[in-house]
Amino acid sequence: MDFSKNSIELCGKKYKFKRCTNAQILEHQKSIEAEQEKYKPLTDEAKAIERDVEAINTEIEAINNIVVAINKKEEPTDADLNNVTKYSMQMVDLSNQRRKLIEKGEALDEKHKKEIEAIRKYVLEKYGELAELQLEGITKEEFVKNADDSDMTIIRLLASIKKMLSLGASPKDVEKFVKQNIIAEAKQSFQSD
Numbered sequence: 282m283d284f285s286k287n288s289i290e291l292c293g294k295k296y297k298f299k300r301c302t303n304a305q306i307l308e309h310q311k312s313i314e315a316e317q318e319k320y321k322p323l324t325d326e327a328k329a330i331e332r333d334v335e336a337i338n339t340e341i342e343a344i345n346n347i348v349v350a351i352n353k354k355e356e357p358t359d360a361d362l363n364n365v366t367k368y369s370m371q372m373v374d375l376s377n378q379r380r381k382l383i384e385k386g387e388a389l390d391e392k393h394k395k396e397i398e399a400i401r402k403y404v405l406e407k408y409g410e411l412a413e414l415q416l417e418g419i420t421k422e423e424f425v426k427n428a429d430d431s432d433m434t435i436i437r438l439l440a441s442i443k444k445m446l447s448l449g450a451s452p453k454d455v456e457k458f459v460k461q462n463i464i465a466e467a468k469q470s471f472q473s474d
Contacts (some may be wrong), residue, residue, distance in 0.1 A: 284442065284452040284459075289416070291435055292427035296416035298443055305414055306440050313407045320400055323393055330386045337379045344368045344375070408436045415439050434463045 283290035288297045348368050351361045390397070405428065409421035412428075415436075424432070435442065438459060445455050 284446060284455045286446045289435070289439070289442065291412065291416065291419065291432050292424060292429075294419075296419050299415055299417050301415045303440065306411065309407055309411050309414070310437075313404055316400060316403050316407075320396060323389070323396065327386060327389060330382050330389070334379055334382050334386075337375050337382070341372050341375050341379070344372050348372075405433070408433055411439065412436050415443075430467070431459075431463055434466055435459060438462055 283295065288295050290296075348365050351357055351365050354361060357365075405425055406421065408428065409424035412419050412424040413421045416439075424436070428436075442455055442459065445458065446452075450458075
């Protein structure tokens with residue numbers, strides 16, 4: 282990543298900033314948000330499944346820790362051994378519940394594959410338009426062809442980046458800001474996958 286007061290690196294090349302109004306940027310961002318809003322029920326359902334899987338994982342881990350602690354005893358009682366059996370069966374049941382939830386999530390992804398791909402394509406093209414609007418020498422098509430996930434984040438943050446640079450933020454501070462956002466988006470994306 283390379284940032285300066287007048288230019289930015291995107292899709293592997295340096296581009297100079299264009300003069301562009303906040304209203305123009307806001308218009309594009311609103312259209313992206315509106316399109317994403319159409320799929321909110323789908324993403325909400327996927328997130329709910331993910332939260333349920335995480336809860337089961339936490340429960341399995343807690344039960345496993347109890348079983349490990351009992352097994353570490355030099356002389357476990359009969360009650361301890363009965364608990365190990367009971368807890369082991371609970372872990373099997375929870376693992377089965379988790380598998381069913383994961384299968385439900387996979388079926389949801391498969392069922393809505395076209396919609397998910399359509400929204401990704403739409404957002405990529407809109408970000409291409411934002412790149413073309415704000416940077417000299419890049420076209421929407423070039424952005425769509427060459428952009429990676431980091432480029433997508435940079436375009437989404439471009440107005441803030443430009444403002445930071447114009448107000449005297451160091452390129453290192455801007456890079457830190459961008460990296461923090463990329464990491465946060467990656468974590469969010471990982472959690473919703």
